[in-house]
Amino acid sequence: MHKGDYQCQEPSCPTEVTVDVIGGKWKALILTFLLPGPRRFGEISRFLPHASKRMLTLQLRELEEDGVIHREIYKEVPPKVEYSLTPFGETLKPILLLMADWGEKYVGKKLKQLKQVESRTF
Amino acid sequence: MHKGDYQCQEPSCPTEVTVDVIGGKWKALILTFLLPGPRRFGEISRFLPHASKRMLTLQLRELEEDGVIHREIYKEVPPKVEYSLTPFGETLKPILLLMADWGEKYVGKKLKQLKQVESRTF
């Protein structure tokens, strides 16, 4: 069978493609946040208080380049920019929902684990 | 509704938990590779030729700490170490399969995109 001899040579490895698109530090979070509908930059920023504006911008640009989100600029003063999932981006929905589900189920486990690490320092 | 006011404060944000577990550079790849059954360190390494032994070790340790993989050491000479999914790790299977499916569908798109970037340099 030699199934073990298959090499994951980017970028032709399927899982690697997906990781490349949604694997960034904040990408899955951003995309999940966009699932219900368009969001302004400030909304995303407030949703992810630990991400700097700079990082957010960088991640949003990459998502845009990959064609999963759309950036709509309203010519107003002050400026207004809305981000939304493209039809292509919508195809990620099943993965994003599954990730949210799994995480919700195991938030407790993760919290307990972090507590143990904390207590080690004392 | 104010749904936009929800803040993703780690580690209690569901999606963030999932990203934390499978979001590492090689983690999704490793876990997917382990789906069919146990694998030796060398097999994983050959599957991911772009990952250094050092990185592989680090990622495997983290996956082990998160309880998604098990490390079985056989007291032999030369040493033999097998990695396998734990029952907990198996719960990630739906996500991993979906990620592989999605990637397979859009490998072409990604390749085309990379070609465009290449041609820009000329």
Add this chain to the structure above:
DNA sequence: CGGGATCCAAAATGATACTG
């Protein structure tokens, strides 16, 4: 408001040598 540009600190990763 939604960024871009720049500089710098810190973290992630690579390269290499060594080991039970």
Add this chain to the structure above:
DNA sequence: CAGTATCATTTTGGATCCCG
């Protein structure tokens, strides 16, 4: 074979200032 240790380098990320 399956790592560990150390050092060099690259990549990320934060802080700050500026701008339309």
